[in-house]
Amino acid sequence: xxxxxxxxxxxxxxxxxxxxxxxxxxxxxxxxxxxxxxxxxxxxxxxxxxxxxxxxxxxxxxxxxxxxxxxxxxxxxxxxxxxxxxxxxxxxxxxxxxxxxxxxxxxxxxxxxxxxxxxxxxxxxxxxxxxxxxxxxxxxxxxxxxxxxxxxxxxxxxxxxxxxxxxxxxxxxxxxxxxxxxxxxxxxxxxxxxxxxxxxxxxxxxxxxxxxxxxxxxxxx
Amino acid sequence: xxxxxxxxxxxxxxxxxxxxxxxxxxxxxxxxxxxxxxxxxxxxxxxxxxxxxxxxxxxxxxxxxxxxxxxxxxxxxxxxxxxxxxxxxxxxxxxxxxxxxxxxxxxxxxxxxxxxx
Numbered sequence: 445x446x447x448x449x450x451x452x453x454x455x456x457x458x459x460x461x462x463x464x465x466x467x468x469x470x471x472x473x474x475x476x477x478x479x480x481x482x483x484x485x486x487x488x489x490x491x492x493x494x495x496x497x498x499x500x501x502x503x504x505x506x507x508x509x510x511x512x513x514x515x516x517x518x519x520x521x522x523x524x525x526x527x528x529x530x531x532x533x534x535x536x537x538x539x540x541x542x543x544x545x546x547x548x549x550x551x552x553x554x555x556x557x558x559x560x561x562x563x564x565x566x567x568x569x570x571x572x573x574x575x576x577x578x579x580x581x582x583x584x585x586x587x588x589x590x591x592x593x594x595x596x597x598x599x600x601x602x603x604x605x606x607x608x609x610x611x612x613x614x615x616x617x618x619x620x621x622x623x624x625x626x627x628x629x630x631x632x633x634x635x636x637x638x639x640x641x642x643x644x645x646x647x648x649x650x651x652x653x654x655x656x657x658x659x660x661x662x663x664x665x
Numbered sequence: 666x667x668x669x670x671x672x673x674x675x676x677x678x679x680x681x682x683x684x685x686x687x688x689x690x691x692x693x694x695x696x697x698x699x700x701x702x703x704x705x706x707x708x709x710x711x712x713x714x715x716x717x718x719x720x721x722x723x724x725x726x727x728x729x730x731x732x733x734x735x736x737x738x739x740x741x742x743x744x745x746x747x748x749x750x751x752x753x754x755x756x757x758x759x760x761x762x763x764x765x766x767x768x769x770x771x772x773x774x775x776x777x778x779x780x781x782x
Contacts, residue, residue: 459734467735478739489746493753500757503764510697528694535690539683542725549673642672642727649725653718659690660714664697665707 471639474646481650484613488654491606492661498598507594509663512585513577527663530573531655537566538652545645548638553628556641560625563648567618574611578604603662610658613651620644672727682724689713 459466467475499506515525544559581587581603589604591597624644627633633640693713696706723729728736 454733456733456737459732466738468732470732470735475735478735482739482742485743486746489743489749493746493750496750497753497757497760500754501760501764503761503768510700523697524694528690531690531694532687535683535686538686538721538725539679542679542683543676546673546676546679646726649721652725653721656714656717656721660693660710664693664710 473643477643477646495602502596502598504596506596507599524663526577530570531659533566533570534652534655537563538649541645541648545642548641557625557629560621564618564621567614571611571614610654617648617651672730682720685720686717689717
């Protein structure tokens with residue numbers, strides 16, 4: 445036996461060096477979902493970096509998102525009202541998703557499927573509000589990908605690109621959740637176990653995670 | 666029946682994180698509502714953003730309970746993205762300066778001196 449000293453004591457070194465599967469005890473579907481999410485992280489960060497670059501280099505004033513995305517409530521303009529509601533909806537859906545994962549592993553497939561459906565409905569309402577936001581921006585504010593009345597034309601191109609790609613992820617997630625919820629409800633995973641709910645959850649939490657960065661960098665900055 | 670290898674944690678943990686995410690979101694919204702500007706604004710936004718992102722990844726996505734091999738494989742590569750951000754930020758500086766120099770409008774134009782020949 446080799447002496448168990450130094451680096452050999454580290455579990456991580458052992459895992460990577462053992463010439464067997466690296467992610468021990470991790471279902472392959474979960475490892476693959478994580479790797480997919482890692483690649484998605486690169487895509488979204490490239491978009492956000494592009495946004496940072498055009499915002500830092502434009503010689504025209506950047507439209508104030510606090511005013512552009514203000515909504516009137518009870519006769520007073522409230523900054524970012526819709527965006528705040530959308531943020532809270534997405535966080536709530538992340539919470540119901542976490543509950544669904546928990547219920548899945550307890551083998552209570554009824555509640556698990558129900559919580560996934562609630563998550564999907566919250567996600568669908570998020571996409572609906574985004575459609576409303578886009579419509580207002582295009583019809584009322586005159587924002588186009590190539591220009592807008594408020595200032596730097598890059599505002600429109602980066603906004604539609606980033607929120608559009610995120611909205612696409614939410615929409616795909618709603619379909620994904622609906623399909624898995626249906627299969628959970630039907631009892632398809634009774635034999636193989638409920639890792640699938642956790643894997644679906646990883647994707648959904650990632651969508652929420654991306655929104656955290658978009659909220660901070662695009663709407664609040 | 667296959668044994669579940671998955672993550673099982675008390676529901677109270679999720680409720681705590683859920684509440685925290687609400688609080689941090691409300692806090693970052695308040696930053697905008699109050700109208701903090703400059704470094705105060707950017708610092709607060711980044712802090713609340715990192716807290717939210719950290720809790721989502723660590724608790725909701727169960728990263729803190731995973732093996733170190735998986736954690737490193739997923740969390741180390743995005744470091745390359747920080748390098749990209751740093752590089753692009755450095756480039757932006759002179760791109761902006763060049764644009765101001767060649768396309769910008771001079772806010773206080775100084776008349777050229779009369780030709781000296």
